[in-house]
Amino acid sequence: MKAFVVHSTFVSLLAWITLTFALPQAGSGTVTAKARAATSTARSNTAAKAAGKLYFGSATDNPFLDEDATYKAILSDNTLFGQLSPENAMKWDATEPEQGVFTFTNGDVIVALAQANGQIMRGHNTVWGSQLPSWVSDSGFDNATLISVMQNHVSTVIGHYKGQIWDVVNEPFNDDGTLASNVFFETIGPTYIDLALQAARAADPDAKLYINDFNIEGEGVKATAMANLVSDLKSRGIPIDGIGLESHFILGEIPTTLQAQMEAFTALGVEVAVTELDIRMTLPETDALLAQQQTDFQNVVSACTAVADCVGVTVWEYTDKYSWVPSTFAGQGDADPWDENFEMKPAYDGIIAGFSS
Numbered sequence: 001m002k003a004f005v006v007h008s009t010f011v012s013l014l015a016w017i018t019l020t021f022a023l024p025q026a027g028s029g030t031v032t033a034k035a036r037a038a039t040s041t042a043r044s045n046t047a048a049k050a051a052g053k054l055y056f057g058s059a060t061d062n063p064f065l066d067e068d069a070t071y072k073a074i075l076s077d078n079t080l081f082g083q084l085s086p087e088n089a090m091k092w093d094a095t096e097p098e099q100g101v102f103t104f105t106n107g108d109v110i111v112a113l114a115q116a117n118g119q120i121m122r123g124h125n126t127v128w129g130s131q132l133p134s135w136v137s138d139s140g141f142d143n144a145t146l147i148s149v150m151q152n153h154v155s156t157v158i159g160h161y162k163g164q165i166w167d168v169v170n171e172p173f174n175d176d177g178t179l180a181s182n183v184f185f186e187t188i189g190p191t192y193i194d195l196a197l198q199a200a201r202a203a204d205p206d207a208k209l210y211i212n213d214f215n216i217e218g219e220g221v222k223a224t225a226m227a228n229l230v231s232d233l234k235s236r237g238i239p240i241d242g243i244g245l246e247s248h249f250i251l252g253e254i255p256t257t258l259q260a261q262m263e264a265f266t267a268l269g270v271e272v273a274v275t276e277l278d279i280r281m282t283l284p285e286t287d288a289l290l291a292q293q294q295t296d297f298q299n300v301v302s303a304c305t306a307v308a309d310c311v312g313v314t315v316w317e318y319t320d321k322y323s324w325v326p327s328t329f330a331g332q333g334d335a336d337p338w339d340e341n342f343e344m345k346p347a348y349d350g351i352i353a354g355f356s357s
């Protein structure tokens with residue numbers, strides 16, 4: 001009887017090994033979970049700090065924090081993440097849904113979590129053409145009224161969330177380097193940027209004030225326009241401390257001039273940060289795509305490591321489970337360094353290698 005038990009256990013073990021490792025490799029070209037996993041034992045925020053950076057961080061959002069304890073526990077590990085960005089909780093539609101009525105509940109939850117975990121907050125964002133309540137976007141406010149509405153919003157939100165790094169102005173440019181059309185630009189003109197930054201500085205003199213945009217990560221007309229704006233702001237004494245490089249990249253298309261562009265920005269006397277990193281692939285995922293993604297994450301992080309005034313790297317959600325990518329870019333996804341089951345992907349090894357370079 002005893003021999004039978006041993007034998008049957010052995011057979012079960014053999015079957016498990018066969019199913020887990022042999023079958024997927026032999027047949028369809030699919031891979032085992034093991035082949036997709038990261039191998040590094042180093043911790044991403046610890047590695048960032050060892051590289052002289054302030055943080056490695058992640059965006060987060062309230063529904064996921066409320067509903068998913070595993071998600072929250074990993075996010076709260078400050079050896080992995082030293083910084084949080086609110087994906088939506090501090091945007092205008094969330095914080096001032098009705099004129100003069102401010103709701104800080106969701107943002108406060110994220111700030112409290114960051115404080116409990118000893119993590120830095122990046123506030124995101126106060127003035128942007130998207131995610132505006134209709135009372136702002138469709139108001140038909142005249143110039144003077146919209147200026148005062150915008151100043152009141154910036155000073156109330158940043159006054160509430162003091163002591164942070166802030167994306168004060170978000171996505172001000174079109175890809176051709178002209179200023180993007182939004183209710184602030186159309187009504188107030190280009191000085192809306194000056195006024196927003198001045199209101200932010202007045203609300204919290206200690207906050208680091210950023211302008212954040214995408215497609216400025218490599219040399220080109222949009223990056224040049226950002227550099228020209230920042231040098232113009234500085235020459236006129238308008239407060240500006242940093243440029244955020246969103247870094248929503250397509251796999252295999254990391255700009256080769258990323259480090260050079262970071263250096264061009266920091267030469268203006270501001271810091272830079274990688275603020276919304278993800279690297280999306282056309283699904284389905286394969287081993288080759290995951291390997292390319294590892295290389296791409298390494299290249300982005302090593303560019304930041306190489307530039308003294310690049311202060312940190314933030315991924316726009318750490319897990320594929322909650323990425324904004326699949327619902328935004330049809331057929332694309334798996335853009336984050338942890339998979340939907342919270343396993344670290346090869347991309348994670350790329351991050352660690354990037355901070356070690």
Ligand code: XIL
Nearest residue numbers: 087088124170171212246276316324
């Ligand atoms: C995205 C969020 O991730 C989504 O949840 C939301 O529905 C839309 O906005 N650039 C930015 C971010 O600056 O605020 C955007 O976040 C992604 C693109």
